[in-house]
Amino acid sequence: MATPSLQNGIDKAGSPINLLWQPSAEPWTPEIVEREYAGWRREQAAWHEGVALLNLSHHMYDMWIEGPDATRVLADHGVNNFEKFAIGQAKQYVPVTRHGHIVTDGILARQGENTYLLSGIPAAQHWVQYHAEKGGYDVAFETDASSAFRPGGGDPKLFRYQIQGPLAVELIERVFGGPLPETKFFHSTAVTLDGRSFRALRHGMAGQAGYEFIGHWEHAAYVHEAFLKAGEPLGLVQVGALAYATPSVESGWIPSPVPAIYTDVDLLEYRKYLPLFGIEGKRPLNGSYFSEDIEDYYVSPYELGYGKVIHFGHDFVGRDALLKAKEGPLRTKVTLVLDPDDVRTVVGKGEDPGFVLSYARHRVESGSGLVGVTMQSASVDPVGTVLAQTLIDPAYAARGTEVTVVWGEHPGSGTDAEADLGFPRIRATVQPSPFNEHARTLYRRDR
Structure with missing residues (x-):
């Protein structure tokens, strides 16, 4: 029996809204990690007043994109500037449809001249891979699903630990025996801990200073324990799934906007390509605002605050529409x-x-x-x-x-x-x- 597609689900439900609307849907929180370690209030206080450890290893999808056309396929289907994209740098990758509405965003890290890692919810990954395959780009993909959806179970390929808060730098210096090399925001540097090599991404959460440490899973337990041990005198607090889901409301990032893919006739084949039981078919809509027209839920990258990352110096899907949208009116x-x-x-x-x-x-x-x-x-x-x-x-x-x-x-x-x-x-x-x-x-x- 064939796996049902997103379009199958829409056809059976009668409309995209009928498929997605779920009153009182439970809000998403990260998988695998505990809901609370020290209580959500204390965990929130930690990244405001002390130091917090967050485990991002399990709930993000990772997709490696490699090949001679890796940069070209990403640039053709994303608004970002690829002329200024250093190896070791990361960017908020923003793909849009031909009408200028966002598909979703993701974190894109450049790991080599022709190698990238795209992380986050899989909607942007689906978009890039589909268009690469359809367009005949010379590029290969390797995907590691989140732990709740990884086929056959098993461990993730990468660990991701964030150290955040006013005492983050002091904790990091305790772990590594001194300060890390000076690193620009959203750039990474190579680090070594007792012979174990991984990377430190200069990152922040709700405005606090910090880093995200990313490396091979075989080193996960050792690195995690090192942070816990060094952080004990500083009052390090592990952050659970509940508190983890909240800093975005302070930092201004809107997670999981509705992918603008449900109505365009030119995207019919794309909807047939997507599985029904994926992010595009199963991320629910609910609340007091209701419209029968799914397009009323579409958003522009300008509305999400991504205007500064839009680079009109290259051609990309949705470029003309964004040039028009730039003049407004927008929310x-x-x-x-x-x-x-x-x-x-x-x-x-x-x-x-x-x-x-x-x-x-x-x-x-x-x-x-x-x-x-x-x-x-x-x-x-x-x-x-x-x-x-x-x-x-x-x-x-x-x-x-x-x-x-x-x-x-x-x-x-x-x-x-x-x-x-x-x-x-x-x-x-x-x-x-x-x-x-x-x-x-x-x-x-x-x-």
Whole structure:
């Protein structure tokens, strides 16, 4: 029996929305690692006030791209500048459709002249591999799925450990016996620990200084134990799956935008190529914002804050559409700070709601009606409330603007999208995105 494709799933459901809409869907959190080690509040505090260890080894897909046409296929299908892409550097890779909507993003590391590693959720990887095979590029692929979906189980090929927080540099110096070589943001340097070689990627999370250490899995346990032992006097805290999912709401990164692939007739063969039981067919939509038209969920890279990485000095799929979109009008990415009293009343039913995490698309309203849509909401204990990364109409994007978030779950098809379903409202105030000042200023300047 043939494996069902994404297009099979759409045809059977009747529409992309019918396929994807799942009210009250459980939010995604990383696989394999513990949900909490020290409690999500203490874990969040660690990267704000101390030092935190995060294990990224299990939940990311890795795809190695190698061959004479590796750079060409990535440049033809991504907006990034490949004229300035050093070996050892990483970039946020941004592929878009011919209409200028994002497929998704991923972290692309250049490992050699003709070798790259693309990591993250697999939608961007699917996009690149399909077009490489269809276009006859001279390039080969090797993929390592996340641990929850790796065929036959087994260990990942790579370990990834992040060390983050104000004490991160001190911990790293303890482990390696001194400071690492000076490294630009999102560039990596080779490091050695007791004869074990791997790489240190200069990285940051929610505006804090830190590194991501990446190497062969055979060294994973040794490196992990070395960080734990050296970090004990500094109060090192391991971060679990719950807290790990939250720093993006401070740093301004919107994870897993809806891939804009469900409607274009030119992408019919692509939808037949994709498996139904993959990210494109199984990442759910839910929330108080509902539309029968999946295209209402598509986003522009400009809206996600990727305008600076778009390089028009080369030809790529979607270039003409992005040139037009540059003139607007487009929504603005902001952070909504939800009123803590309303959060307790609406989400916590009068009590402390505890940990809140939602990727739901909730309606954002003002007196004039719908003005925006939330993309991710999460408790941030050091802030004392829930923050929501949100796309909002430019007229409501100024710092301090007051809006309301409609907190509820639209049932989906069969109910009017504009029906008054009695959902409660949470007052919210517009603040910049990224919310964290360091992430908004120095963090971006260093890139």
